[in-house]
Every structure is written in structure tokens, then in C-alpha cells.
Amino acid sequence: MCFENETEVTEIYLLGFQSLHNLGPLLFVVLLLLYIAIAGGNLSIIYLVMTCDNLKIPMFFFLKHLATADVLVTTSVVPMMLEDILKSNPSISVGGCITQLFFFCIFGFVQCFLLAVMSYDRYVDLSNPFQYIVIMNPSFCFLLAFGSWALIFSIAFSEFALIGQFEFCGCSSLDQFFCDYSQVMELPTSDTTIVLWMDFFVSIFIFSFPLTFILVSYIYIFIAIIKIRSHTGRQKTFSTCSSHLTTVCIYYGTFITIYLVPSDKSLSDLDKYRSLMYTVVTPLINPVVYSLRNHEFKKVLTKRIKQFFIRKF
Template sequence: MCEDNQTMVTEFLLLGFQSNPNLKILLFILFLLIYIVILIGNLLIIVLVSISRRLNIPMYVFLKHLALADILFTTNIVPNMLHVIIREGGRMSIPGCMSQYYMHSFSIFAQSLLLTVMSFDRYLAICYPLRYSSIMDHKLCFHLIFWCWSIGFILIPSEIILLSQLQFCDSNIIDHFLCDFAPIINLSSSDSVIVIWEDFVFSILVIFLPFVFVIVSYVCIFIEILKISSTTGRQKTFSICSSHLATVCTYYGTLIAIYMVPPDGNSLNGNKWRSLLYTVLTPLINPIIYSMRNKEIKVSLHELICRKE
């Protein structure tokens, strides 16, 4: 409980990016354009995979759900971030803050697990090509996708309940563009040890261990690539895998740096800028590295355009 000389906080003030006022219009336009491109690119993937029979295979089904997770993730953050930028700050109620953090965590869990499943799919396709169809059938594909989305619903509510029980007194300023875990804990005047440890355990289970699984999968993939006799075949397969691995490393590396390091007041401002990497950069480049360079996606897009004409 807050002491008698303290005021209980009922809403938070998000500072966003306290930059030169002359730059706020530039930042607003930049992030608005990025958000529009993210929506168009990921919606295009969802539509193409949904209507094209040639894309009705596990790899593209996983890609469709990753695109959906990217849309949910950015839509939960970017519109309010644009409001905070243009108004040079924005207020958010505690329930609204908890709701945003819930969707934020849920989307991260889904993205992390979907990226892991996609690496597993590529591992089977490259290392066990003859058994791939019998292992990665539609039933297994459905179950993998189901659990990628369900684990967040199962785990996150307990953390939200603990966060909702925290008391916030006097200070309500969050030097960030979203309601994230570290800024919320930093403001709390209650004992937050339990929720910090719970968040750390969740980060291990849903971020760190999947990241290790992805790395191990790609080590096996690269070993298999080295066995390919054709130089052209090795280069083509390595190019596809290296692009995927680069994005995975950027995504997981940023999350690990932010969420698996104990909250420190001096690191919050740095975390805010690092958060932009996975908030806008990863959802922006995902459609490019996963599909726009892909022959099947290009053919399906061409067929869709010709059908409309």
C-alpha cells in the first residue's frame, strides 16, 4: 500500500522518444510508412498462402502464421507509439497498460515458437528429405501451430495477475514507447521478486531454449549442406538458410538482451531503442527474406494479379 504522503498511480505517462520537436514529424512519418509496409507485406503473405494451392505445404503455412503474429505484434504497439510521438507523450491506464503488455508477450511467445517450428521444418526437409512428407504431415503441422499460439494463453495470465497486484506510488513516468516489463517493475513500490523470477523462467522456456534449438537445428543443417556435392546446390541452400538464421539471431538476440537481463534503471533507455529492432525491423524484413525472394511466392503473386485482371 502507498504511504499517507504518497499518491496512488492510476495511469502511466509514456514519454516515447524525447527528441528534438522538429524531428517528431519525421519520426512519425517514418514509423507510419514502416507500419503500412509491414501490414501490406504480411497481409499479402497471408492472402497468397490462403488461396494458393501450390503454397499449401507446412513451410508456407508456418510462414502465414508468422505473418499473422507480426501483424498482431506491431498493431498492438505502433499505432499507440505514433500517438505518443506526435503528442510528445501519452497517457495509458494501468488496465490498458497490462492489456498491451499481455498482447505484447503473447505475440512474442507466438513469434518465438513459430520461428523455432520453422527451423525444425527446414531441418527435416534438408536432413531427412525422403521422410519429410511422412513426418511433417498436416496433422503434425496443425498441432505445432496450435501449441505455438496456445502456450502464450496458458503461461502469460499468471504473470499479468502478479503484475496487476503491484502498487505504484507517486511516479508514473515510463521512459518508453510501450508498457514493457522492465519499466513497469522499475516503477513499482511493491515487492516484485516473485514476478521477476516468473518472467525470467518464462524467458528461459519460451525464448532462450527455442533459440538454442534453432541454433542446434542449423548446425545440423549446415553439416548436411557441406555433404552436398554440387557447389551450386550448396550455395543456394546456404543462402536461404543464412538469411533465415540472420533474422533469427537478430530477433532472439535482441529479446535475450532485453528480457533475460535483470531490470536496471540505467539500461531502460538503451532497451527502448533496442526494442525498435524487433518491434519494427523484424516484422518489416520477414516478408522479404522469407517470401519475396521465394520463387513459389512470386509465381503465386503473379497468378493472383493475372486473375484480378
């Protein structure tokens, strides 16, 4: 229960980009166009993987799940942010804030495990090409992808079940454009010690374990590439991993910039711009990376675009 001099918080006010208030219409248009590009690019990947026989291989199966996570993590934030730009005093209910944060965490952190699974797929393809289809069979691929989603969902659910029982009294504003975990956890008047420690260990596991797995996988991949005598063969083999490796660097680079680099509370807008990188920039870059750096995907995409214009004109 709240104390007598405190009122129970039912609405949380999002301060957003107050310094850019005069540029609201321009910011709305830019973010809307970026969101359309993100949704269009990632949904195109999902559609092509589902409909093209040439892309029905494990690597693109996992890419489809990664694109799904990209769309969902952006959708959990940007549409509400667009609505808030048009409001003079944007707010969200406490339940809505916790729900947004819950799904944002799921869609964001599941990418760590999907990228780890994709690195294992690249390792198996290069180290044991003759048994690749047998090892990475459809059932095993489904188990890896579904297991990634299920693991993150179960971890997030157990943590947010505790957060949902917190009492929110007094302070009711966030200096952010969405419900950011670190700021939300400063609002409850309940004891948050257990949840904060739980989040600390969970974050280490979710971040460190997949990253370590990816690094070890690529060490073995690079060793296998070095053993290839032909320069052309090494170049061709490395090109099959370049798209995934680029995505890993973008994702973890952004992740480190946002969550591991110390933030300065006096520069609150800087933290917002860093968060914007994760919610908008990274999901926008991934489709571009795979459409430009992956030969097979680029070939299928070009073919579909040509077919579309032939039918239209």
C-alpha cells in the same frame, strides 16, 4: 493500500521521444508509413499462403503464423505510439499498460517457438524427404503452431495474473514510448520479487530452449548439406533454408541487442531506439527476406502482381 503520503496511480505517462518533440509531425509520418508497410507486407504473406495452392506446404504454414505474430506485435505498440505523438502529455491507464505489455510479450515471444518449429521443418525436409509429407502432415503442423501459441499464452497469463494484483503508487511515468516490462516493474509498491524471479526463469526457457533447438537442427542440416556431392545440389538445398536462417539471425540478433546487452540509463534514448528496432524494423524486414530469398514465394508474388496489373489496365 498506498501510504498516506502516496497517491494511487491510475494513469501512467509515457515520456516517449522527448528529444525529437520538434520533429513530431515528421516522426508521425515516418512511423505511419512504416506501419502500413509492415501490415501490408505481412498481411500479403498471410493472404498468399492462404489462397495459393503452391504455398500450402508446412514451411509457409508456419511462415503465416510468424507473419501474424509480426503484425500483432507491431499493432500492440505503434498505433498507440502514433496517437501519443499527437498528444502534448500522452498517458495510458494502468490496466491498459498491463494489457499492452501482456499482448506484446505473447506476440513477441511466440516467434521464438515458431522459428524453432520452422527449423525442425527444414531438418525433416532435408534429412527425410521421402517421409516429409507423412511426418509434417496438416494435423501435426497445426499441433506445433497451436502449441506454440498456447504455451506462450499460458505462461504469460500466469505471470500477468500476479502483475495485475500489484499496487501502483507514487511514480507514474515511463521514459519509453510503450509499456516496457523492465520499467513497468519498477513502478509497483508491492513486493515484485516472486514475479521477477518467475520472469527470469521463464525468459531463460523461452529464449534458450528454442535457440538451442534451432542451433542443433542447423548443425544436422549443415552436415546433411555437406554430404551432398554436387555443388549445385548443395547450393540449391541451402537456398531452401536461407530465408529462415536469415530471419533467425535478424530476430535473435535484435533480441540480444535489446534485452541482453547492458543498457546505460544515462542514454535512455538509445534504449528507445533499440526497442524501436524490435517493434518496427524486424517485422518490416521479414516479408522482404522471404519475398527476395525464397524462390517459390517470389514466383507466386510476381505472378499475383502481374495478374493485378493486367486486371487493372
